[in-house]
Amino acid sequence: MSGLTVNYYADFVVIFNGILYNTQLDYVQLYRNGVNFFSMDSKKMSPTEAGRAALAVLKENCAHAGEFSDRLLMQIVRDNENTEYGVAHDFSKINSVEDFKAKMPFTEYDNYAEGIERMTRGEKNIFTVYPIAHYALTSGSVGNPKRIPVSEQTMNLYAQYTSNVATALISDYIRTHEHREMRNGKRVITAVVSQTKVEDGTPCGPISGAMYMKAKDAMKKLVASPEEVLYSPDKMDFKYLKSFYALKEPNVICLVGPFTTALYDLMHYIELNWKNLVRDIRNGRLDKNVSIPDELRTKFNSELSPDPERADELRAIFEQGFDEPFVPKVWRNMEYINAIGAGGFVVYTNKLRRYTGSIPMTFGNYGASEAMMGVVTEVESMDYTLIPQGGYYEFLPVDAEGDESALRTQTLKLNELEVGQDYEIIITNFSGFYRYRIGDVVTVNGYEGESPKICFKYRKKQMISIAGEKTNDSAVQYAVEEFSKAINMPVNDYSIYADTDSNPGRYVMFIEPHRHLPKERHDEYRAIIEEKLSIANPSFGAKVKEGVLAPTALKFVQQETYALYRDLMIMKGTSENQLKPVRVIDNLFKEKYFFKLVDEE
Numbered sequence: 001m002s003g004l005t006v007n008y009y010a011d012f013v014v015i016f017n018g019i020l021y022n023t024q025l026d027y028v029q030l031y032r033n034g035v036n037f038f039s040m041d042s043k044k045m046s047p048t049e050a051g052r053a054a055l056a057v058l059k060e061n062c063a064h065a066g067e068f069s070d071r072l073l074m075q076i077v078r079d080n081e082n083t084e085y086g087v088a089h090d091f092s093k094i095n096s097v098e099d100f101k102a103k104m105p106f107t108e109y110d111n112y113a114e115g116i117e118r119m120t121r122g123e124k125n126i127f128t129v130y131p132i133a134h135y136a137l138t139s140g141s142v143g144n145p146k147r148i149p150v151s152e153q154t155m156n157l158y159a160q161y162t163s164n165v166a167t168a169l170i171s172d173y174i175r176t177h178e179h180r181e182m183r184n185g186k187r188v189i190t191a192v193v194s195q196t197k198v199e200d201g202t203p204c205g206p207i208s209g210a211m212y213m214k215a216k217d218a219m220k221k222l223v224a225s226p227e228e229v230l231y232s233p234d235k236m237d238f239k240y241l242k243s244f245y246a247l248k249e250p251n252v253i254c255l256v257g258p259f260t261t262a263l264y265d266l267m268h269y270i271e272l273n274w275k276n277l278v279r280d281i282r283n284g285r286l287d288k289n290v291s292i293p294d295e296l297r298t299k300f301n302s303e304l305s306p307d308p309e310r311a312d313e314l315r316a317i318f319e320q321g322f323d324e325p326f327v328p329k330v331w332r333n334m335e336y337i338n339a340i341g342a343g344g345f346v347v348y349t350n351k352l353r354r355y356t357g358s359i360p361m362t363f364g365n366y367g368a369s370e371a372m373m374g375v376v377t378e379v380e381s382m383d384y385t386l387i388p389q390g391g392y393y394e395f396l397p398v399d400a401e402g403d404e405s406a407l408r409t410q411t412l413k414l415n416e417l418e419v420g421q422d423y424e425i426i427i428t429n430f431s432g433f434y435r436y437r438i439g440d441v442v443t444v445n446g447y448e449g450e451s452p453k454i455c456f457k458y459r460k461k462q463m464i465s466i467a468g469e470k471t472n473d474s475a476v477q478y479a480v481e482e483f484s485k486a487i488n489m490p491v492n493d494y495s496i497y498a499d500t501d502s503n504p505g506r507y508v509m510f511i512e513p514h515r516h517l518p519k520e521r522h523d524e525y526r527a528i529i530e531e532k533l534s535i536a537n538p539s540f541g542a543k544v545k546e547g548v549l550a551p552t553a554l555k556f557v558q559q560e561t562y563a564l565y566r567d568l569m570i571m572k573g574t575s576e577n578q579l580k581p582v583r584v585i586d587n588l589f590k591e592k593y594f595f596k597l598v599d600e601e
Contacts, residue, residue: 048182051168054160055377058387062449065388066415070097073392076428085115085127085432101394101409106426106435109146115432116147122200127432135204136369138578147198148369150207151430157372157390158211158365163256163338165375166362170336173360173379183333185253186224188246190262192576194233206575207369208258224249226303228296237291238576239269240277246270247314248281248307252331255356260341260348262576265563267327267355274318282311325357337361342382343456344473344581347480347493366456368438371429374454383445383453386414391430395423398441408435415450422457441472462584464498466505467548468539471496473583475536480511482532487525490514493562495594497585499553506550507533507540510585510594512557526554561597568593 061068077100081091094100115126120135127149134150171182193212195205203210212219212230220227225245229238243266246252257263270277280287284306286297317329327334337356341349341363349361366374366384371391374384386393394411402410411426422443428434439461442454458473465471476496484491492512499506509529517525530552534541543549566579585591 047164047167048171049168050160051164051166052172054165054375055168058161058375058377058385059448061388062385062451065386065450066413068388069392069414072389073097073100073428076392076430079129080127080432083125083127083129083432085434089434097413101411104408104435106404106408106437107433108437109148112433113146116149119149120147120198120200120202127434128430130430130432132202132431134207134210135198135202136207136210137205137575138369146369147204149431150210150369153430154372154390155207155210155214157387158207158367159214161372161375161387162211162365165377166336166338166364169362169376169379170360174335182335183253185251185333185335186249187222187254187256188224188242188249188252188266189219189230190242190255190257190266190576191230192238193231194575206578207367208578209575224252226300228299234293234296235291235571236293236296239266240273240287240290241292242266243270243273244277244280244286247274247277247330248310250310250313250331251333253333253335255327255334255337255339257339258576258578259580260337260339260345260352261566261579261581263337263339264348264352264355265566267352268563271322271326271355274314278311278314278318281314282306282308322354325353325355325359327356328359334359336379338364340364340366343458344477344583346382346477347491348581351490351492366454368440370431370433370436370438371427373425373427377448383455385448385453386451388414388451392428394426394428394435396426398422398424414452417444417452419444419446424460425454462586464496464507464584466498466500466507467543469537469543469549471507471533471537471540475533475540476583478536479529479532482535483511483525483529486528486532487517489517492559493581495582495585495590497591497594502550504548504550506553508553508555508585509533510555510557510598512559512561516559516599517556522554522556525556526552529554555595555598557594557597558599561594564597565593 074096077086077091077094080086086092089104094103112127119126119132128151130151130153132149133152133155136148136150138146138148167182174180174182189212191208191212193209195203195209195213198204203213216227216231219230223230225242228234229241229245246266247270255263257266276287284304285301286292286304292300314330317326337352337359338361341352341361360379362379363376363382365372365376372387373390373393374386376383377385393414395414395417396407396411400407400410412423417423420443422441425438425440425442427436427438429436439459441457441460443457444452445455446453463470463472476494480491480494492514494512495510497508497510499508511529530544533552534544540549544551562582565582569579570576582590582594585594
């Protein structure tokens with residue numbers, strides 16, 4: 001790309017055809033001029049430098065987020081007014097945010113599904129003029145998996161605001177608290193990256209995996225395991241392989257997972273299987289009973305050699321038991337943990353600390369296939385600073401009333417929100433989605449400049465409401481946490497089911513306790529969970545008291561029920577990168593599975 005030069009800020013400031021652009025402020029204009037960010041030549045920056053640069057640009061944009069956001073929306077509208085969608089919705093007549101809100105309806109995936117199918121076959125200018133670099137295959141947590149178009153800009157934002165920011169935050173944290181520089185070493189990454197292509201050749205798969213594909217060459221030097229264990233279309237026992245290579249490598253500085261569930265599962269696997277893993281490290285051979293393609297087994301074994309010294313060290317650690325965290329002992333240079341761990345993942349974040357102890361955690365980003373929306377700016381914080389350049393955001397108060405035509409004029413801008421209040425987030429992005437309801441409800445916990453600091457609260461479509469009581473996941477999470485305190489025992493995991501076949505309808509709570517609970521006390525436990533649900537959602541409690549809802553049923557499931565569910569979903573083809581906790585039992589497969597594994601003893 002002739003004429004393009006990049007200064008110290010690499011991906012953040014570019015000169016194209018003699019014009020200086022801040023890419024965070026002028027992405028849209030750059031796209032119109034034909035800049036492809038993935039083909040840019042740039043000076044090399046360390047991850048820490050790149051993360052600090054990203055945070056500096058974020059702070060700059062947050063300072064004037066209101067004006068920035070309005071200008072960004074108008075640029076998106078202008079650029080796309082000649083697309084099929086823009087013509088159909090009179091984009092040329094939209095000249096202000098007020099025009100946009102008055103003319104544009106709210107949308108969901110079904111509004112785009114047919115056009116996306118055409119896009120995957122190579123048709124252009126249906127919803128957007130911006131280049132589509134990837135199709136994100138969603139997890140289908142609230143329906144069937146969908147193919148979400150992802151623009152080059154969104155991909156670039158993910159690249160800038162994920163691992164680089166975590167590295168910068170931890171580096172500065174260590175420098176401030178321990179007065180030293182962060183160590184160099186290997187990463188243990190739980191993700192498994194594979195992708196296909198749609199009809200026109202564009203890559204398709206989980207968006208988190210796409211980031212690893214872009215950094216494939218660099219990852220070879222950073223990851224503790226062979227590249228085939230991170231990038232593989234083959235089915236094999238990834239937990240064994242990731243655990244084996246992680247334990248074999250003493251100089252691991254970071255554990256990385258898409259969610260804390262995956263990291264907890266890996267550490268728990270090590271606890272249960274350490275004897276076999278240590279034996280194989282000692283022998284320098286992979287267990288012959290572990291599922292690995294023959295060709296890869298031969299390759300891996302040829303690269304291994306016996307390591308009795310490391311095996312003895314690990315055995316001595318694990319024979320001490322697991323009452324104390326083993327991660328700091330096994331990897332003495334461990335610096336941090338990086339995974340999404342807020343919202344419904346908190347129970348796994350807390351369980352993970354049993355293994356990791358006081359090792360600092362960063363909780364990644366708040367994003368979806370549709371947009372890269374927020375990033376943590378402090379170690380251990382679960383609040384995400386909204387990224388103004390990620391798209392145009394609107395916020396609908398959760399208590400807003402009226403039909404859609406009334407609701408669509410009640411949305412607020414990102415700088416108009418009230419701290420402590422809950423809002424449904426609605427986005428207009430660079431991939432051709434306009435006023436798109438992703439279904440997330442967030443709480444505003446503060447501000448960075450004019451941009452809110454938000455925390456994910458729940459998914460609207462996973463709310464339980466049999467008789468209009470509207471019980472969301474945050475209420476269920478509160479009830480389970482209080483239940484755990486009341487019985488003085490940790491809860492491994494939990495789900496809720498709306499039993500509408502019962503007359504009247506009732507809630508069924510599924511809980512996996514940390515240990516077996518005596519059956520003669522189940523009625524007492526049932527009363528406790530119902531009491532805590534009633535406190536979390538008084539409307540629910542009132543309806544149970546009035547007989548509108550039947551008393552809650554409580555089902556304790558067998559140990560490892562939730563871990564087994566995740567393993568089954570992976571076997572069925574779900575990417576581990578997208579496995580989320582089962583908070584609502586909302587389909588027949590989940591219903592049959594969890595009822596079948598109720599502990600009847």
